[in-house]
Amino acid sequence: MAETITSLAAAPEGNPEATAEARLVGSDRVLAVLAELARHPDGIGLDDMARAIASPKSTAHRALAALRRAGFASQDGRGRYVLGDEFLRMAFAHHEARPDHVRVLPVLQALCDRYGETVHYAVLDGTSVVYRSKLDPPAGAVRLTSVVGGRNPAHCTAVGKALLADSLRDENAVRAWIGNRQLEKPTERSLTTAADLHAEFVRIREQGYSVDDRENEPGVNCLAVLAYLTSPTKPSGAVSVSGLAYRTPLKTLVDDLPAIRAVIAGPDLP
Amino acid sequence: MAETITSLAAAPEGNPEATAEARLVGSDRVLAVLAELARHPDGIGLDDMARAIASPKSTAHRALAALRRAGFASQDGRGRYVLGDEFLRMAFAHHEARPDHVRVLPVLQALCDRYGETVHYAVLDGTSVVYRSKLDPPAGAVRLTSVVGGRNPAHCTAVGKALLADSLRDENAVRAWIGNRQLEKPTERSLTTAADLHAEFVRIREQGYSVDDRENEPGVNCLAVLAYLTSPTKPSGAVSVSGLAYRTPLKTLVDDLPAIRAVIAGPDLP
DNA sequence: ATCGAGGTTCCGTATGATGGAACGAGACGA
């Protein structure tokens, strides 16, 4: 059970071993230790930690002591260091109290209920989308690997395209947004040229919704519509329903669009 | 919608405003800033932050710069500081990869599905229990306020009593565990004397499960059984199903105990 | 009993943190 689809929303991915950046000092190093700690869900030894941050043991030890003092790190029975409970409490409590989150949660719940698929709320950040809220279906045997705070390229996700379509109104804007990057092409169906994207954005603006038909992940499709959480004119982000293509074909979602709109424009949103 | 029951698992609760501890220095202060940041889901201004950590603006600013460098803090449109996406990503990704969590998740899902109530996995830490995993029912109009990493007094929760019953085998042990504390009594029904608790623990050992009949939160009850995630003899924690008394009476859960046991002892657990 | 692999502590040095004060930018009212 709980088969996994890889990397809908992978991490920025620091170098696997040894965060080999320029030597960090002071509190920067402490924060690097914290990040390294987070990368090791089953704990990490002091030596490995020292190696990971390219510092002597005593320095790593001092940093870990500071983290322990703050409740962000603790030690399991055998001395291995793990992220502290207090750290997780902070993060979860903070997330659940975020204004965005509390605003969209009812909507996400309704949508998740209706389709039994994973739903997201995401915002645009430069060239990628950041997932701000996520709800998994209760009984889903397949779980997407997206994570709150995780990212995906904007141009091949439904949420990203919905948001881009709103802000890039002509092909020049699209071209400017692309700049001189080579757009990633995670699947065969991803759009990667300014022309294709502009055409897509035009369609999206006409339709009022955006789809990702296996453009980001094979076998996964997605329907997204804009969400106006903070302003009635400028969308703050977008809400999406992601389905496994064989279980919830796009057509199902598109046909049901009025219901989705109703939920999103519901009494809970302005 | 989304009515809330107060404080099943409240935070350790730092002083509301002004973390008035002895003056912190260096990285300790940076971590204090991080914690303060987490306490303000809708952002905090530089001045308020400086006040909260009892330091001049420039010091707070330097700390925030370090956090921004690490991706743990960012600024919204108007310069207010909020926790960074990367921070949340770290926390969520870490939690979902924790060995304990991945082991119990299937069990929690099955139980959550079956009863449509919130389920927890928690471990004992001294005099309180710490929630390590939590699953909310999809359609729950009422949400418990428990949070991953949150705590509750062990002696008035089903999970806590189940774990204490396993480790405190006679009344002297119970007395020693209590020490000279005055046990909290969140509701009228909470047990707070060594004698009462010992009797309860005997019953729990005989029955093989533990209940919390509105002892921690009015109107909320709970049934818990031990979970052996790491060792076949020493329980690593306990799994509980928390119901609203009027919706899922304890009797329902107790009557269904064989099914619960079956789920917990399922193919996924040793 | 011995060894080895960690985690922990010590302490002189110099490097980076400190915080008061001045600066800049955006918001608001006149």
Next chain:
DNA sequence: TCGTCTCGTTCCATCATACGGAACCTCGAT
């Protein structure tokens, strides 16, 4: 349009604090 107020940002001389090599414990394994 112009002041002015608020709030984030930058500067810099002083000195406290982090640095890290090496010695020290404490287990568990041989």
